[in-house]
Amino acid sequence: MSGFGQRLKYLFTSTNGLVLTAIAITGLLAALMSTLSGPMAEWGVREITIKVLGMKLVEAEREGRVVLLYHSFFMPVVAILVYFITANVRIKENWDSFINSTVTVGYITAVCSGIGFAYFGHSPALHGLMLVGLSLVFFAGVMLAGALWPWNKEYYLSPDSPYAHTRRGVDLERVAFWVVTVATLGSAALGAWAGAYYGSGFETVLAEDIVRQPIKTTLELAVVGHLHIMLSLIGITAILLLGRWFDFHGFWHRLAMPLLIIGSITMTIGCWGVVSFQSIAHIIIYTGSLFALAGALFLVIFGIPALVRDYLNQWKIKNATAGQKIKALLYDPLKFGALWQIIFMNFTTTFVGIFMAIKLDKIFRTWPLREERIELAGHWHILASIIAIALLLYFVDQLNLKGLPRRLFGWTVIIGADLAFAAITVFAMKRLFVSEYMQQPVVNLTMLLSEIGLGVTMVSLALLLVWRLVDLFKADGLWKQELQEADTSSFTGKPASM
Numbered sequence: 001m002s003g004f005g006q007r008l009k010y011l012f013t014s015t016n017g018l019v020l021t022a023i024a025i026t027g028l029l030a031a032l033m034s035t036l037s038g039p040m041a042e043w044g045v046r047e048i049t050i051k052v053l054g055m056k057l058v059e060a061e062r063e064g065r066v067v068l069l070y071h072s073f074f075m076p077v078v079a080i081l082v083y084f085i086t087a088n089v090r091i092k093e094n095w096d097s098f099i100n101s102t103v104t105v106g107y108i109t110a111v112c113s114g115i116g117f118a119y120f121g122h123s124p125a126l127h128g129l130m131l132v133g134l135s136l137v138f139f140a141g142v143m144l145a146g147a148l149w150p151w152n153k154e155y156y157l158s159p160d161s162p163y164a165h166t167r168r169g170v171d172l173e174r175v176a177f178w179v180v181t182v183a184t185l186g187s188a189a190l191g192a193w194a195g196a197y198y199g200s201g202f203e204t205v206l207a208e209d210i211v212r213q214p215i216k217t218t219l220e221l222a223v224v225g226h227l228h229i230m231l232s233l234i235g236i237t238a239i240l241l242l243g244r245w246f247d248f249h250g251f252w253h254r255l256a257m258p259l260l261i262i263g264s265i266t267m268t269i270g271c272w273g274v275v276s277f278q279s280i281a282h283i284i285i286y287t288g289s290l291f292a293l294a295g296a297l298f299l300v301i302f303g304i305p306a307l308v309r310d311y312l313n314q315w316k317i318k319n320a321t322a323g324q325k326i327k328a329l330l331y332d333p334l335k336f337g338a339l340w341q342i343i344f345m346n347f348t349t350t351f352v353g354i355f356m357a358i359k360l361d362k363i364f365r366t367w368p369l370r371e372e373r374i375e376l377a378g379h380w381h382i383l384a385s386i387i388a389i390a391l392l393l394y395f396v397d398q399l400n401l402k403g404l405p406r407r408l409f410g411w412t413v414i415i416g417a418d419l420a421f422a423a424i425t426v427f428a429m430k431r432l433f434v435s436e437y438m439q440q441p442v443v444n445l446t447m448l449l450s451e452i453g454l455g456v457t458m459v460s461l462a463l464l465l466v467w468r469l470v471d472l473f474k475a476d477g478l479w480k481q482e483l484q485e486a487d488t489s490s491f492t493g494k495p496a497s498m
Helices: 003-013 015-034 038-042 045-053 059-088 095-119 124-147 172-195 218-245 250-273 278-314 322-330 333-358 369-398 403-428 440-472 478-488
Strands: none
Touching (some): 015 059, 015 095, 015 369, 059 172, 059 218, 218 369, 333 369, 369 403, 403 440, 440 478
């Protein structure tokens, strides 16, 4: 095989290559869309981009463009989760190749045609291709659900396994992956059901725009339920994958897995129930969220002591001081950072969301709609970004980035991203402590900090991609070693005998 062919094989068959390709596509899309943002419009960059690329942006069609843009960002994320699952969970031989290739063709088709349809003229052919791409991603999910079927005796665990299982040996972690996959398929169908009525009396809506609308149509409620549950299921999948990374097992694992399973099912029922039983659906959602959050908390309780213990053992320190334990905890920013994101999420999304729910009528509904809309949009974007940061730290560990570059990348991303998330949270909640007439200093400071934090994070990601791009041009780069490992290894999960 030629060198070019080997590189293509690496990018489209190995787990690291597939993830790098998806990240690169998402990064290029983010860079393009950033030139259309508010600050870029003030500097005149937006108009230059529109004219140079020949974009067709009609203001009345903004909501439709935003929906397509969201899907274009999330399709590569869904593909990345699929790649990680097939790399970490045992499935039948060759199934991983079928699943990965299908989701890859699907998301690339959906992203390219979706952005083309939204920003470069409404070609019916592009819209049709976008639906084909989304259908392929869905079909890949169906195949994944079949491959993950947990009641196959081939995947049962032994009675003395340290991982959560039933008396018969059913792997509860595998059940959790399967439940999340099936729930995601059903939740995607919920969104597709609403989308199927475009052109038949249903117009595109953004959930934050109709939050105060007293009466919502069935299809509008379907959109609200769809976006909530899809993001929640992505978060639970990320928790399960991080658990694989930390070799989550033992007492806390046996507690966490049933809670994550129950939480996934309960939240899914609640979000679907928004369509018909809005009055009680949120109670069901909150109950499911508590189960899922408890499962994530147990991973943190397991992971932090395990991380400290591993490094103390490497350093052969038996009676460690408090300072040595803190050094061990912070020594690897990638692993510490992933656990820290779970903790930090509570301060920027969980506690804020609970407070909003409790004080909704007394405080937030007395604000102007614009302020509540900012808080809702910020809440969803921060949660999605925190999940993405945790997955990025996990992936960089798989790239075997070591030494000083590993620590610099890890701490830069953690500090930059969390600075931005904290600043945006303060900006969204500013009406609690400052009036509209006195808000400008707070707005200026939080916007500056968020832009610095996001800029630092994006530059770090860009440098990572440049490093791997340069490596791809080397005859004996890391890509070749990873390709050889992909050809000779099966999966990186726990063996069935455990």
